[in-house]
Amino acid sequence: MTRSMKWLGLLATTAIMVLLAFNIWREPARQTEAQHTYRATAIADGTTLYALYCATCHGAAGEGLNSYPALDQTFVRQQAIEVLYKLVARGHYGTDMVAFGLQDGGLLNRAQIENIITMIQHGSWETISEQVLAIGFNPSQSATNSDDFRTVYTAAEGNSIQTLEKGRGIFASVCAECHGPNGEGTADAPMLNSIYVQTMSADQLLSIINFGVSGTKMDTFRERFTLDEKAALIYLLQNWNGVAVAIAPSPTIDTSGVTVSGQVLFEKWCAPCHGVHGEGGSIAPQLNDVPPLSTEFIMTRVRTGKNAMPPFPLTDLPDPELMVLIAYAQSNIFGSSLPTLTEAELASAATLYQQQCAACHGLQGEGTAEQGPPLVKTPPLHANYISYFTRFGSANTPGIPANMVSDHDLQMIVAYLHSLGN
Ligand code: HEC
Ligand code: HEC
Ligand code: HEC
Ligand code: HEC
Numbered sequence: 001m002t003r004s005m006k007w008l009g010l011l012a013t014t015a016i017m018v019l020l021a022f023n024i025w026r027e028p029a030r031q032t033e034a035q036h037t038y039r040a041t042a043i044a045d046g047t048t049l050y051a052l053y054c055a056t057c058h059g060a061a062g063e064g065l066n067s068y069p070a071l072d073q074t075f076v077r078q079q080a081i082e083v084l085y086k087l088v089a090r091g092h093y094g095t096d097m098v099a100f101g102l103q104d105g106g107l108l109n110r111a112q113i114e115n116i117i118t119m120i121q122h123g124s125w126e127t128i129s130e131q132v133l134a135i136g137f138n139p140s141q142s143a144t145n146s147d148d149f150r151t152v153y154t155a156a157e158g159n160s161i162q163t164l165e166k167g168r169g170i171f172a173s174v175c176a177e178c179h180g181p182n183g184e185g186t187a188d189a190p191m192l193n194s195i196y197v198q199t200m201s202a203d204q205l206l207s208i209i210n211f212g213v214s215g216t217k218m219d220t221f222r223e224r225f226t227l228d229e230k231a232a233l234i235y236l237l238q239n240w241n242g243v244a245v246a247i248a249p250s251p252t253i254d255t256s257g258v259t260v261s262g263q264v265l266f267e268k269w270c271a272p273c274h275g276v277h278g279e280g281g282s283i284a285p286q287l288n289d290v291p292p293l294s295t296e297f298i299m300t301r302v303r304t305g306k307n308a309m310p311p312f313p314l315t316d317l318p319d320p321e322l323m324v325l326i327a328y329a330q331s332n333i334f335g336s337s338l339p340t341l342t343e344a345e346l347a348s349a350a351t352l353y354q355q356q357c358a359a360c361h362g363l364q365g366e367g368t369a370e371q372g373p374p375l376v377k378t379p380p381l382h383a384n385y386i387s388y389f390t391r392f393g394s395a396n397t398p399g400i401p402a403n404m405v406s407d408h409d410l411q412m413i414v415a416y417l418h419s420l421g422n
Helices: 003-053 081-090 110-122 125-135 146-158 160-179 202-211 227-238 240-247 262-269 295-304 319-332 343-356 383-392 407-421
Strands: none
Touching (some): 003 110, 081 110, 160 227, 202 227, 227 240, 262 319, 295 319, 343 407, 383 407
């Protein structure tokens, strides 16, 4: 072997080694690149779907429109994929966040939902918003800082009487001059204590309060009130009848002329939807799994109706008959499926509650600022709702399985919570 051949060999070996090393070094990069391509496709698909299905509420840049939550936040990004998947596929019952999964009656299949989630977790909202706008969607500008509003509004729901009082104070000083002291309307402005306004969503009301109604005397109040004050006003607008309840004395209505029994009246007017024993039906909730609601609350609900429950006018059901009906329902229908606990059972139920729930929901079910909402409310939460929610949880909180809190214990806890409401 000549000297130069030796050199050549050495050079070749080195070259091979360098190439090998380079490729070994390159390999993970190549995999990452493949992942990136895959991810880029997912993000592109997710973006189109997002523009079609989500941007109207969550905004082109994920900033959250009106009072819908923003998605461009670290805590959303960092949620486990399964948590986000469950929320988008199944929705959050009782909010505008509907189920999008095919299995739950929505339009999106698994891969599509996963692509949207990949987009939420790995996309750049700046790029996404450019693409959403390029696709031709231009959701309106954000009206308010959504998350704060949500917190304030939820807090407001927890202590209803104070919130109503606060809302009424603001209403009296600012809105009453046009809408009348009790929201009954004046020549200048429409009535607000109507079923129509009561059933408007918080977002609709917020945008009216923030932006007014252009071309009318209805002013813009966006800068005038704090979030707290807006939440109180909205709470008032949605619960005018609660005001009557908080302020009006208990109705004293002469029932001596009524010849029909409460049972007959209940079966005629209420049982078709709520069931003969208040067991509920396909459109109306159970009434027998919640402690007796107050006379004022029931009267108001019957007179004003709500969503699928129609209002009952005086011509169908005069006040004296309604009073008789309510008295019957309070002693025979409401709460009739609930257990009655002895003092001793109630005491052990209190202990169970304190061990299992109080850390998050407060010692008296009043809720805590950070950990959990109030569980003692007016009107009270239904037993079945409490049990179902506790077992299955929501997108925001995991359920508590039977090996941690048995069915029996859960029933005790519910009874304890109901006893706190009275
Ligand atoms: C009609 C309005 C609306 C549409 C459309 C909508 N959402 Fe929502 N979304 C909501 C509301 C309201 C909430 C808050 C639910 C709650 O209170 O738990 C929410 C919550 C969320 C959250 C949780 C955010 C948080 O703060 O934890 C995610 C993630 C989400 N939506 C994703 C989507 C996706 C993805 C789409 C489209 C496939 C979509 N949403 C479409 C109204 C909407
Ligand atoms: C200067 C008079 C004026 C004042 C003050 C005023 N409003 Fe109005 N408001 C109106 C008029 C006029 C309308 C009807 C607009 C229209 O024609 O759609 C209206 C409409 C509304 C509506 C929509 C009602 C519906 O049936 O669509 C709401 C909700 C409302 N006002 C709330 C308020 C609240 C809350 C305040 C106090 C913060 C307030 N308004 C103060 C004049 C006023
Ligand atoms: C056409 C069907 C229908 C009839 C008839 C009906 N309701 Fe209802 N009721 C409903 C629906 C639906 C709801 C739930 C409304 C909601 O909150 O969206 C409801 C809710 C209620 C609630 C509130 C329960 C709660 O815990 O929130 C009360 C109280 C009530 N109804 C009492 C009555 C009484 C008393 C009668 C008879 C005078 C009656 N309803 C007749 C459909 C009906
Ligand atoms: C680690 C904290 C934590 C514990 C412990 C906990 N919860 Fe909750 N709970 C929450 C949070 C957070 C929510 C709100 C979730 C949401 O809105 O999606 C919630 C919501 C609820 C709701 C729904 C309230 C409503 O108004 O919709 C019920 C009912 C409930 N919890 C019952 C219970 C019961 C009963 C226990 C004890 C057996 C319990 N929880 C223990 C955190 C907790």
